[in-house]
Each structure stands twice: as structure tokens, then as C-alpha cells.
Amino acid sequence: MRILQLHSNFIEYKPVKKEAAIAEECEKKKHRLEELIVLFTCVEQGDDETVAKKAIEEIKSSLEKLKVNRILIYPYAHLSNTLANPITALRIVKAMDKHAKEVGIKTYRAPFGWCKQFSISIKGHPLAEQAKIILPGELKEEKKKKWKIPKPEYLILALDGRAVLAEDYKFGKGEEDFKALVEKEAFKKEAVGGEPRFISVLKKFGFEWESSSDSGHMRYGPKAALMVDLAGDYAWQSVTELGIPSFSIKGTNLFNLNIPAIKEHADLFGERLYTVRVGNEEYVLKYAACFQQFSMIKDWTISYRQIPLGMFEIADSYRLEQSGECLLGFRLRRFYMPDYHIFCKGLEHAKQVSIRVHKKIYEKIRELGNDYVSVYNLTKSFFEKNREFLGQLVEIEKKPVLLRFVPEKKYYWVINVEYNIIDELKRPREIATFQIDIGNARRFGIKFVDRNREKVYPPILHIAVLGGIERYIFTVFDTALKQKIPRLPLWLSPIQVRVIPVSDSFAKDAEKIADEIEGYQIRVDVDDRSITMQKKVREAEMAWINYIVVIGQKEVDSGMLAVRDRETRKIRKMSLRELMDEVKEKLEGKPFRSLTLPRFLSQRPQFW
Numbered sequence: 314m315r316i317l318q319l320h321s322n323f324i325e326y327k328p329v330k331k332e333a334a335i336a337e338e339c340e341k342k343k344h345r346l347e348e349l350i351v352l353f354t355c356v357e358q359g360d361d362e363t364v365a366k367k368a369i370e371e372i373k374s375s376l377e378k379l380k381v382n383r384i385l386i387y388p389y390a391h392l393s394n395t396l397a398n399p400i401t402a403l404r405i406v407k408a409m410d411k412h413a414k415e416v417g418i419k420t421y422r423a424p425f426g427w428c429k430q431f432s433i434s435i436k437g438h439p440l441a442e443q444a445k446i447i448l449p450g451e452l453k454e455e456k457k458k459k460w461k462i463p464k465p466e467y468l469i470l471a472l473d474g475r476a477v478l479a480e481d482y483k484f485g486k487g488e489e490d491f492k493a494l495v496e497k498e499a500f501k502k503e504a505v506g507g508e509p510r511f512i513s514v515l516k517k518f519g520f521e522w523e524s525s526s527d528s529g530h531m532r533y534g535p536k537a538a539l540m541v542d543l544a545g546d547y548a549w550q551s552v553t554e555l556g557i558p559s560f561s562i563k564g565t566n567l568f569n570l571n572i573p574a575i576k577e578h579a580d581l582f583g584e585r586l587y588t589v590r591v592g593n594e595e596y597v598l599k600y601a602a603c604f605q606q607f608s609m610i611k612d613w614t615i616s617y618r619q620i621p622l623g624m625f626e627i628a629d630s631y632r633l634e635q636s637g638e639c640l641l642g643f644r645l646r647r648f649y650m651p652d653y654h655i656f657c658k659g660l661e662h663a664k665q666v667s668i669r670v671h672k673k674i675y676e677k678i679r680e681l682g683n684d685y686v687s688v689y690n691l692t693k694s695f696f697e698k699n700r701e702f703l704g705q706l707v708e709i710e711k712k713p714v715l716l717r718f719v720p721e722k723k724y725y726w727v728i729n730v731e732y733n734i735i736d737e738l739k740r741p742r743e744i745a746t747f748q749i750d751i752g753n754a755r756r757f758g759i760k761f762v763d764r765n766r767e768k769v770y771p772p773i774l775h776i777a778v779l780g781g782i783e784r785y786i787f788t789v790f791d792t793a794l795k796q797k798i799p800r801l802p803l804w805l806s807p808i809q810v811r812v813i814p815v816s817d818s819f820a821k822d823a824e825k826i827a828d829e830i831e832g833y834q835i836r837v838d839v840d841d842r843s844i845t846m847q848k849k850v851r852e853a854e855m856a857w858i859n860y861i862v863v864i865g866q867k868e869v870d871s872g873m874l875a876v877r878d879r880e881t882r883k884i885r886k887m888s889l890r891e892l893m894d895e896v897k898e899k900l901e902g903k904p905f906r907s908l909t910l911p912r913f914l915s916q917r918p919q920f921w
Contacts, residue, residue, distance in 0.1 A: 314354065314355065314356055314357060314360050314364045314365075314368055314405070314446070314447040314448075315354075315355045315357065315392040315393050315444070315445070315446055315447075316352050316353065316354050316355070316368060316372075316392075316444070316445040316446075316447065317352075317353040317389070317392060317442075317443075317444055317445075318350060318351075318352055318353075318372070318375065318442070318443040318444070318445060319350070319351045319352075319353070319433065319435050319441065319442055320350055320379055320381065320435065320436045320438070320440065320441040320442075321348075321349060321350070321351045321433055321434060321435055321436065322347065322348065322434040322435070322436060323345060323346065323347040323348075323433070323434050324345070324346055324349075324351050324385060324387075324431060324432070324433045324434075325343055325344065325431060325432045325433075326343070326344055326387070326423055326429045326430065326431035326432075327341065327342065327343045327344070327429060327430045328340075328341050328342075328423075328424055328427040328428075328429050329341065329427065329428050329429060329430055330427065330428045331426060331427055331428075332426060332427060332428045333399045333425070333426030335399050335400060335425075335426055335468065335476045335478065336424070336425065336426025336427055337403075337424045337425050337426060337427075337481070338424075339424040339427070344423075346383070346385055346421060348381070348383065349381065349383035349384060349421075350372070350375070350376060350379070350381055350384045350385070351384075351385045351387055351433065352372065352384055352385065352386050352387060353387050353392065354368075354386055354387060354388055354389060354406060354409070355388075355389055355390055355391070355392035355393045355396070356388075356396070356397040356401065356402035356405045356406065357393050357395050357396060357397055358395045358396065358397050359397075359449055360397055360401070360405055360447075360449055361405070361449055362404075362405060362408045363449055364405060364447050364448070365405050365406075365408035365409040365412055366408070366412050367447050368409055368445070368447045369409055369412040369413045369416065369418070371445060371447065372413070372418075373413075373416055373418065375440075375443070376418065378440065379440060382417070382418055382419050383418075383419045383420075383421070384413060384418055384419070384420055384421070385421045385422070385423060386406060386409055386410055386413075386420065386421070386422045386423065387422075387423045387431075388402070388403075388406055388423060388424075388425045388426075398693050399425075399426065400466050400468060400478075400693070400718070401466065402425070403425045403426070403478065404466065404478070406422070406425055407422075410422050466717075466718045467479040467495075467498070467499040467715060467716065467717055467718075468715075468716040468718075469482040469495065469713050469714070469715055469716070470689070470703060470704075470707055470713060470714050470716055471707075471713045472707060472708070472711070472712065472713060474700070474704055476716070479495055479499040479715065480499075480500075482495070482713075488712065488713070489735075490684070490686050490735040491686045491712055491713055491715075493686075493739050493740070493741060494686040494688065494715060494733055494735070494741045495715055497740070497741050498688055498715055498717065498741070499715060499717075509736060509737055509738055509791075510737065510794050511642065511736075511737075511787065511790045511791055511794060512641055512642075514790050514793075514794065514799075515537075515641055515642045515787075515790065517856075518534075518536045518537055518540065519533060519534025519535060519536045519537035519538070520533060520534075520537045520641065520642055520783075520786075521534070521641075522641060526647075527646060528636040528639055528646060529634055529636065529639035529644070529645045529646030529647065530645070530646055530647045531641070531642075531645060531647070531648075531783070535807075535909040535910045536807035536808075536909070536910070538909055539807050539906060539908075539909040540805055540807060541649065541782055541783075541786070542906055543804065543805055543904055543906055544651075544779065544782045544785050544786055544805070545627045545649065545651060545782055546904035546906070547779065547804075547805075547903065547904050548625075548627065548651030548653075548778060548779045548782070548785075549561060549625055549627075549651070550904060551673060551677055551778045551779060552623060552625055552651075552653045552776070552778055554673065555623070555655075555669055555670065555673055556669075557621050557622070557623045557655055557666070558619070558621075558622055558623065559622075559623030559624065559625055559653075560622075560623065560624050560625070561625045561626070562605065562606065562609060562624060562625070562626050563626060564605035564606075564608075564626065565599075565605065566598050566599050566629055566631070567589065567596045567597075567598060568596060568597055568599060568604045568605075568608075569594055569595075569596055570588070570594075570595045570596060570597050571594060571595070574607075574756045574757045574758070575597065575604060577756055578603065578604070578725075578753065578756065578757075581724065581725060582600060585600070585632045585633045585634060586600070586632075586633060587600075587631040587632070587633050587646075598631035599628060599629075599630060599631065600630050600631060600632045601628055601630055601650050601652045601775075602624075602625075602626040602628035602630075602650065602654070603652070603753070603775070605626060605628070606624040606626060606652070606654050607654075607753060607757040607759060609624070610624060610656070610759055611757050611758045611759050614762075615656075615760075615761035615762070616761060616762055617658065617761055617762065617763045617764055617769070619761070620656060620657065620658050620662075620761055620771065621655050621656060621657050621658070621662070621666055622655070622656045623653060623654065623655045623656075624653070624654050624656075625651070625652070625653045626651075626652055627649050627650070627651045627652075627782070628649070628650045628651075628652050629649065630647070630648055630649065630650040630781075631647050632645075632648075633646060634646050642783050642784075642786065642787045642790075643742065643783065643784060643787050645783060648781050648782065648783050648784075649781065649782035649783065650777065650781050650782070651777060651778075651779060651781070651782060652775070652776075652777060653775075653776040653777070653778065654773050654774065654775060654776070655670075655773070655774040655776065656754070656759065656761070656771040656772075656773055657771050657772045657773070657774065658763075658769070658771065659769075659771075659772065660727075660749070660751065660772055662772075663749050663772040663774060664699070664702045664749070666774060667702075667706075667747065667749060667774060668702075668705055668709070670747050670774060670776055670778070671706050671709050671730070671747070672709055673778055674732060674745050674747070674778055675709055675710065677745075677778060677779055678732070678734070678744075678745070678788070681788065681789060681792050681802065682792055682796075683734055683788060683791075684734075685710070685732040685733060685734060685744070685745070686712065686714075686715075686733050686734075686735065686741070687710060687714045687715070687731065687732050687733065688714070688715045688716075688717055688730070688731040688733065689703070689706075689714050689716050689717070689728060689729075689730050690717045690719055690728065690729040690730075690731065691716065691717075691718065691719065691727060691728040691729070692718065692719060692720070692721050692722075692727055693718050693721070694721060695727040695728055696716065696718070706730075724752075725750050725751065725753050725756075726748040726749055726750045726751065726752075726775070727749050727751055728748065728749050729746070729747075729748040730746060730747050730748070731743045731746055732744055732745040732746065732780070734788055734791065734792075736791050737791060737794055737795060742784075742787070742788075742791075743780075743784075744779075744780035744781075744784050744785065744787075744788050745778060745779060745780040746775070746776070746780070747774060747775060747776045747777070748774065748775040748776075749772055749773075749774060750772060750773040750774070750775055751772050753773055754770035754771050754772070754773055755770040759771065759773075786805075789801060789802065789805060793857075798879065798880075799857065800857055800859065800879045800880060801857055801859070802903075803859050803896070803899045803900060804899075804900050804903035804904065804905075806836070806857070806859050807836065807908075807909070807910075808836055808837070808838050808856065808858055808908070808910075809835050809836045809837065809859050809860065809896060809900075810830055810835055810836070810837040810838075810858070810859070810860045810861075810862060810892075810896065811837070811838055811839070811840060811853045811856075811858045811860070811861050811862070812826050812827050812830075812837060812838070812839045812840070812862045812864060813839075813840045813846060813849045813850060813853065813861060813862065813863050813864065814839075814840075814841065814846075814864050814865070815846045815863060815864065815865035815866075816846070816865075817841075817843060819864050819865060819866075819869065820839075820841050822864050822868075822869055823839050823841070823864045824839060824841075826862065826864060826874075826889060827839050827912060829889060829893075830889075830893060831912075833893050833896075833897060834900075834905050835893065835896050835897070835900070836907070836908045837908075837912070838908065838910065838914065839912055839913050839914070840852075840853065840914045841913045841914060841915050842914050842915050846863065850863070850877070854877075854879075857879065858879065859878075859879050859880070860876055860877070860878060860879070860892065860896065861876070861877035861879075862874050862876050862877075862892070863875045863877070872888060872889075873886045873887065873888060874886070874888065874889060874892060876892055
């Protein structure tokens, strides 16, 4: 840090024009201060908050000699050619302001990021003008410590394109979910405790821990297994909707850590690796589809005419999460990841495709009646060079986003977007994601031949449009529980229609109706148990069945069914044709799988 310290009779200054994206808000009016020390302050590369503290300590010593206790911190970039980035500079200038006030100095600060007019009068004594250079390092009273990586820096990118420090952002009406995200990510505020209701609902649908396995491993009963398969089908359908030629593949879970590319990628992932030793070789269980897809596509001969190209796999994935942090249906050690990679022509092409991906991710969450708040992890250089691209992403979101800056060249990606819902306990939960990867193509030897017959290593988009399968289903249940009457999307409901005969004498009529409904690719079952009709209806309601059809003499004679509609909470009179037409219309465009249970409830174990 460089400081020009001036003992002044007065200074007058007026902000004229913003010259930085993170310029602080202020009025364009003239300010005048008298009898003070003016600190023209320039923050340089490598400066941190220790510099701010050291500067104030040295300034305080000067103030005592000059018998003055008023300072103006005036950001002034013209004292050095090695400037810190604006975000760091503003943070350190604010730290100076804070430390000065803490030690009792009357402190003023000129706005950061503005071109300003100023006039100044300097006192005429030997100590009136002093130049200071403050270097990073430990404070005198502190014991020596190991060097620590600076904490991540956060900005909020507003809808109007302003970039604001997280601590300075004013949350508006309707931004409660975004505020919850910022408080957790940027300010590390602890979330409210308690067990969310979705845990008991998941268990009711057959999502459970497997006690005979490792921590964080689930098992899936018939209803749960059906939902997992349907969500997987929908993940594939969602990526094909992007209109990019794509290939669905399958492969192994086990990859050799002695292969340099595998080892390098695994090292980037960190400590959450499941490893297996076979003989003298060490293997890693894959944590996403990257290894299998990259290993396969590197052996393909690809022309530039075939780019963009997509690869999809529902990867049986393993991540060694902390056992105490595992959460049924959300944070797991073993899960299904519908991982999609798009291989692009270059960075600009990757950004264009990313816009389509971003729209699709938001389309799918809003289809459920929910919405995301997002964290963009990115490098400062990518932020500074790609403001227009980031603005396009924010425009699709229709809300501000939190920017988290990471060190240059530390990761294989230049931007990594985390899409979070806010659950019923007001806690952010990361669901979907996408990354722009600029490192792995070269690492794994993935290339295509361009029009000049040159080899090109393509940027790769890593995408989970729905998020992990279990996390998508978690989102579905969390969304349902926020409704007055919780219900599942019809296409994902394990049982879409239940037929209930009022007595055993109408069992055949119920079976005949179920046959017709099933013929239209609608999942239907029949409650043929010898219990009261009222209990059958109550249990169907507790199972969140979308349509409950009651069959008795009146319905047989009239041909009109008494249909309980969970969405409207009404009993409606409908013909069988009207019911099937309505259900088919709601299911249009969604995947279908057959019932994974016996049709008749009397044939199921009591648990079901």
C-alpha cells in the first residue's frame, strides 16, 4: 500500500463520474473538511487486511505528533502501477476505516470507484507532506502464523448490472430466499436446526437408509424405485430438449488412480473420494460421469461439423461425505447423478450454449412451482471480461446472484454455477449445476479436428439440469410440502389413479375400469381389501393419490364416476372417458413407466 499523507487546512472534493463497476453509491455534491490529515491511499497487489491495520497504526503515531485526530481516507489509484483489483482495494479501504474508528480516530472516507474533482490546501511545516509504503506482514503484537489463503470475496450482481459488496447490498421486497443464500454463503450464518418434514414423507414413499451398508447409502422400495427411474428418464428427456446431438452411455464405476489424467482430476476433487485397492493397484469409485465419458470420447474421431456434441450418463456416484452431514434424500455417499457434458468449439461457443442450458435449468425448476437462487463461483478475470454474458444469465434468473471469487487457474473451470432452493426451514440446498471446463479436454486427450485440420481441445460444459436424481426428488417433496395440500406432479406419482369399490360385490367392476385406465398408459391400482370404504379413501389420501375413483351401484348404473381430485380438493362427477382425457392431457410430454407394485392392494405386504 502507498499513502500520500497531507496535513491540510482544508480539502474540497466532488464525485463526478463512476469509473469502477463496484463504485459506491453517493451524492454528486461538494464536500468540504477542515483541519485534518488527508490520506491519498493506493492499494496494491498482495495487500491484505494486515496492511490496513499496519497503516492505521503508523498514521495514529503521526496524528499524535501533529496533535490532530481527524483523517480523510481518499482512494487514489495514481500512486502505483501494480494496483490490487477493485474488489480487494475496496475491502481494504473499508478495513482501514473500521480500524481507525476502533482506535478512536475521527474518520471520513471519500467514495470508492469515482472520478472526483478536488482542491486542497497544505500546511507549510516539515511534517505536512509524507509518503508512506506499507508492506504486507504480521502486526507487531501478533505472533508469527503460517500463511493463510485469503477468505473468498463475494459480490452481488444485481439485475441492473451493478456489482455490490455483499455486506453493502440492500435486500428488497421478495428477496427473502436470496438473503438466506447470502447469509449462509457469504456471512456463514448458521441455519435453523430441526428435522425437515420431508424426511418422514420420503420414508412413506420407500426412500430409506440401508442399515446393512456404509453410512449415507439408501435403498429404494417399489414406489421410490419407480420415482428414481422416472426422474432419470426425465433427465435424459430434458437434455435432449436442448437440441444438441447427444449420446446416452453406460460404463464402470471403478477407475485406476495410476492413470495420470484420472489421478489429476481426482486430486482436484479433494478428500471425498471412495477408493478401493485391488492387488497393487488403487482405484477410485466415480463421483460423477466425467471419468467414463471422457475415457470413451477420447477414442472417438470427431469433426468440427459434429460439434457441439453431448454425452449423458446416469452415473452411479460415490462421495465420501462426513457421516454426520448425511441427510436422507439429499446429502448421500452413494447416489445417481444424471451427468451431461457438452463439447464446444471454443469459449465463446461454450458461453452461447450455456445460455440455453441456464434457461432449461430454470424452466425445469419453475415447472415444479419452485425457483432457484444462485451462486456463481468464478475467477475475477472471467468476471471482468464477461460482464455481458453474466448479465444474460442474471436476466434469465430475474433476480440478483451471489458471486464468489476463486483463485485464478486453481480449478479446471472458469465458472461454476450452483443452483439452490431454499427449503422449508429456510436453508439453501444446492440442486442443479453447470460449469465451463477449460482444462479437462487436454488432460484426457479429448480433441476434434477443425476446418483447418488442426487439433482443438474443446471447452466442456458439465451439466446436471435436474440435479442429482435424489436431490431432484427432494426438491419435488420440498415443493409439495409448501403447498396447502401437498401433492406430487402427476407424471411422477407412483400411483396416479386408485379405484375403490364400495364393497366386495363391486370388485369386478373396479377391475374392469382399472383395465381400461391402464390401457391408456396410466398407473392405476385397485383397493380390493375387505375394509370400509371410508378407511380406503383415507389411506389413499394419506398416500397422496392424485385421483381416487369410488365405484358403487350409482356409478355402475349411471356410467358417471365419483372422482376425488387431490388438486382441486373436490369430488367431481366424470365419465371414464373424461377422466382419462384429463389425465392424459396432464401427462403429455412426460415419461411413463408401468406400475412397480401388484395392482391389487390385497396382494401387497402390509407395509405397502
